[in-house]
Amino acid sequence: MKNILLVHGPNLNRLGRRDAHHYGTISHADLVTQVKLWAQERDASMRAYQSNHEGSLIDVLQEQGDWADGALVNFGALSHSSYALHDALVDFGKPVIEVHLSRISEREAWRRVSLTRPACVDGVEGLGPEGYRVALEALLARLA
Numbered sequence: 001m002k003n004i005l006l007v008h009g010p011n012l013n014r015l016g017r018r019d020a021h022h023y024g025t026i027s028h029a030d031l032v033t034q035v036k037l038w039a040q041e042r043d044a045s046m047r048a049y050q051s052n053h054e055g056s057l058i059d060v061l062q063e064q065g066d067w068a069d070g071a072l073v074n075f076g077a078l079s080h081s082s083y084a085l086h087d088a089l090v091d092f093g094k095p096v097i098e099v100h101l102s103r104i105s106e107r108e109a110w111r112r113v114s115l116t117r118p119a120c121v122d123g124v125e126g127l128g129p130e131g132y133r134v135a136l137e138a139l140l141a142r143l144a
Ligand code: DQA
Pocket: 010, 011, 012, 074, 075, 076, 077, 078, 079, 099, 100, 101, 102, 103, 104, 111
C-alpha cells in the first residue's frame, strides 16, 4: 500500500464559496473526500492537509516526509511566489505532482509561472477535481 500526502494551500478551504468560474462549485471537504475515495479505490492510504500559512505547509512536508511515498500538492497562489515551498519539495525527496483546478497557463501573466512546479515530477491543470484523479493515477503509476 502506498502512502500519499494531499496538501492544499491558501484559500482552497474556501472552495465552493470562491470564484466558481475558475474553481467550480465543489467544497474543499467534498473535494478531499472524493480524492481520498479515489486513493482508497486504488488501495492507497491518504492524509490530507490544508493551511493558509506558508510555514505550516513547509512543516507538513517536513513532518510527513518519512510517512509519505509521494504527494499531490495545490499550493494555491503560493505556487507563484514561494521559493521556500520549492525548496521544501526538493527536501521532501519523494515524487510530487502539482495540481491546479484552473488552467493557470491561460490566466494572468503572474499566475502562469509556478515556482514550485520545477520541484515536481509532473503537473496537471485546468481539469477541475478530475485533475486530482489524473494526478493520483500518474503518481501511483510512478510508484508502482
Ligand atoms: C489554483 C490557482 C492559483 O493561481 C490560485 O491562487 C488558487 C487556486 C488552482 O487550483 O487553480 O488559489 O491553485
